[in-house]
Amino acid sequence: MKYSKTLSIILFITMLKTAGVAQLVGPFDNYPVYTGKDLxxxxxxxxxxxxxxxxxxxxxxxxxxxxxxxxxxxxxxxxxxxxxxxxxxxxxxxxxxxxxxxxxxxxxxxxxxxxxIYAKAVGVNGKRGMVVDLASTNPKNWRNDKKPALKNFTDIIIYELHMRDISVDPNSGIQHKGKYLGLAETGTKSPDGEATGLDHIKELGVTHVHLLPCFDFNSVDETKPAAGQYNWGYDPLNYNVPEGSYSSDPYDGNVRIKEFKKMVQTLHQNGLRVILDVVYNHTSDIDHANFSQFAPGYFYRHNPDGSYSNATGCGNEVASEMPMARKFMIESVVYWAKEYHLDGFRFDLMGVHDIKTMNMISDTLHKIDPTIFVYGEGWTAGNSPMPEALRAVKKNVSKLHEQAVFSDDLRDGLKGGWGDLKEKGFVSGNTKMDESVKFGIVASIPNPQVNYDLVNYDKGPWASEPYETITYASCHDDNTLFDRLKISNPNAPEAELIKMDKLANAVVLTSQGISFLHSGAELLRTKQGVANSFNKPDSINQIDWSRKTKYKAVFAYYKGLIALRKNHPAFRMPFAKMINERLKFVNTGVPGLICYQISNHANGDKWKNILVILNGNKANQALKLPGGVWTIAADENTINEAGIKTVAAGNIDIASTSAYVLYSK
Structure with missing residues (x-):
């Protein structure tokens, strides 16, 4: 019997008192709820x-x-x-x-x-669970594993990577290519002598590593390691088990656990916190999913006709509001946080989940460790039967407890809209994107100097505090930043594309909110124009470590921007009130030329006043400086906090497609 047939007969819609909003109620509401924590x-x-x-x-x-x-x-x-x-x-x-x-x-x-569904260890390809003594999987000194310090969420700089991409290049110098242990190797170098892998990430200076899904997923056959199979991993199989293809032995259920822990421990020892990308919004296959073998239909949302709803674009969506689904999600993240010492969770298509569940997850995690960072995609891939007012979408982020969402407003303001690859963004000279960039600079909070009518997507602020906004220009989805700029600027010489690329992430790394970088952006990463590369081969997805030598100046620029952000708390103010008091936009009178000043030792910064000038135009622009003596700390080529040169009040010439940072003491 098909469960959708049963549902089509008895599913109905009623009004719930909760939030005064209509919600789906179905045949599963009378299922018993088990509250014990020993499943x-x-x-x-x-x-x-x-x-x-x-x-x-x-x-x-x-x-x-x-x-x-x-x-x-x-x-x-x-x-x-x-x-x-x-x-x-x-x-x-x-x-x-x-x-x-x-x-x-x-x-x-x-x-x-x-x-x-609670399995914590499995055999090859996750078809059988394994009885595991978790204590025996702990690496030496695991009890003394210490997380790097974190004061405020706005201090976070995220580096998003795929376990295989970071090490599988033949020139990586990494022995355990594509494995957890590969990310735990130190001292690795390219043939040119440049640091790769973990040492490279540490050299770059980011604070958090975001791992694309590393739980046990369905699309890679672990019995064929030589086949070079590839997937991003957004097809969950066993939620509480590390993926076996990233281990040295997928047949022994202990090995993947030990090696994942060793990786986390090594990253912590090297000053990096670890975030896991989690995909509780759907499963890879309803008929074969573990959820369906114990309570068929219960864990999924349904349309009024009984069919599976599909806000994920993957054929189903998990019903996070159902008590036992909610219980599972909470206990799953708690398990990862405690057993694997994880420091954060990125929720795929978080907008599919209900607000109550996400708040319970956040509150529970923060009781364990208040520095655990929770964020996700504040959107869906399709319509959901759950009303939007009840879901963790971007417009509802102020209802969430200490959680952040991605700012697509800034992302597409910088490089152009995701739906039209030919559209240019601010860094390519599109002056219609100025307000979208300004909106991103203040981390999506209410600000009297932003004209919301001209913001590309949201016509009003959606964040109440800066830690609710992930500021970024690119991620694993869609084209890499460098590829996207090439597509929308087909006649631009490489030197111009590099300037656009540097300007885009200069905006990200000097804006308020939480900075996020796609791995390899600092090397002008390319996927050869392939956007949705989730199942493409290593030749498309791997980070080419020879580019670190070829684009050494670009890497140095990114590294300098990260150091600038870390050294100057004015760029990472923790409160909206402080941002609106200390950050003021200057009217340049020139479309495509954005200028703002951060004043009075903002957030305890040693620099009294900071001036950030962003020129998205293809021509140099002159700008009149405020009175006093200013020191240039960053221009189109160099980051030097000691000062590139000093300039007095008067006009300054800002190079085309560039970011300048000046300060006065």
Whole structure:
């Protein structure tokens, strides 16, 4: 029987009192809610307890195996149903490293054998769970693992990377290419002697590494490591298990856990915090998903006709508002935070999730560690039956508790709209983007000097505080920044494209909010014009480390901008009130020429006054300076906080397509 048929008969819409908004209510509302925190597999040498939530099952069978794939079951155990839809059994002996599956009988039909949704270790390709002694997977001195210090969220500078991209280039000098251990290697160099991998990231100076999905995903066959398979990993299989293809041995469920922890520990030791990209908004395959083997239909949203809703563009969307789905999401991130010492979570298509769930996630994480950073995409990929007023979309960010969303206003203001690759942005001379850039500079907060009527997307502020805005020019999605600029400026020589690229991230790194960089942007990364490269080969996706030598001056410029931001708290003010008091735009009278002054030792900065001048025009522009003596700390080529030169009040010539930073003491 198709569950959508059942739903089409009994699903209906009613009015809920919550927020006074219409919401979907369906047949799953009468499912029991289990509040215990012991679902899954709990191991001790004396016994292992198995508990799963399968509220409508007529029987649940546990099978134990010697291996993660192949071979017959060592034993078959019928589980016992208890309260609130929970089935339980206990094996009273040491079964460490044995593998297992559950199989549910429901409505006279046997569902698929699968791990439980809480599985913490699995065999190859994640088809069987593994009984794991987590303490034995800890690297040496794991208990003493110490996170790098973090005072304010606005101090964060994020570097988004893909586990395979960062190391798989033959010229990376990294031994464990495409692996967790590859990111944990130090002392690696390109053939030209330039630092690569972890040492490169450390040299660049960012504060946080954002890992594209590293939980166990569905699209890469872990039995074929030599096949060079590639995926970004936005197709979840086992949410609480590291992906096996990034480990040195995907067959042994312990190895991926040990190596992931070793990577986190090494990143922490090198001054970098670690963020995991999480994808709770959908699963890769409804029929085969673990969710569907224990409570078919429950974990997904449905349209009024009973069909699966699809706000993710992936064929389904997880119903985060359902109590057991909400419970799972909260307990999953808590597990990653505690067991793997993670420092943040980036939520894919966060706009699919309901506000209540996201706030419960944030509040729970911040009780564990108030410096854990939570952010995500404040949009969806399609329409959802859940009303927008209840979802964690960008316009509702002020209702969220200490969470941030990406500013597509600034992103597309800088380089041009995502829907029209030929459209130019501010850095390519489009003067119609000035207000969008100004909106980004003040981190999307209310500001009297921004003309919201001229902002590209949002016609009003959506952030209440600067830590709610991720300021960026590019990420893994769509074309790299350098490729995008080439597409929209097909006749521009490379030297001009480089100036545009540098200006774009100069804006990002001098703006308020939280800075975000796509890995390799500092090397003018190219994916050869391929935008959605989620399943393309390494030849498209890998970071080409020879570009660090070829574009050494660009790397030095990015590195200098990051140091400038870190050394000067005026660029990372923590409160909207402070920004509006200390940051004032100067009317240049020239379209495409943005100037603002940050005054009076803002946020405790050692520089009394800072002047930032952004020239998106293709021609040099003259600007009259405020009175006094000013020191140029950054121009189109150089970042030098000690001063490139000093200039007195009067006109200053600002080079085309460039950013200047000046200060007075």
């Amino acid at each position: 899954g597999v709990k191991y001790t040498p004396a016994k292992t307890v198995f508990k799963v939530w399968a509220p409508k099952a007529s029987a649940v069978t546990l099978r134990l195996y010697d291996a993660g794939d192949g071979g017959g079951a060592l034993s078959t155990i019928n589980m016992v149903k208890g309260n609130k839809g929970v089935w339980k059994t206990v094996v009273d002996k040491d079964i460490k490293n044995k593998y297992y599956t559950f199989q549910v009988m429901q409505e006279g039909k046997r569902l698929l054998e699968s791990p439980d």
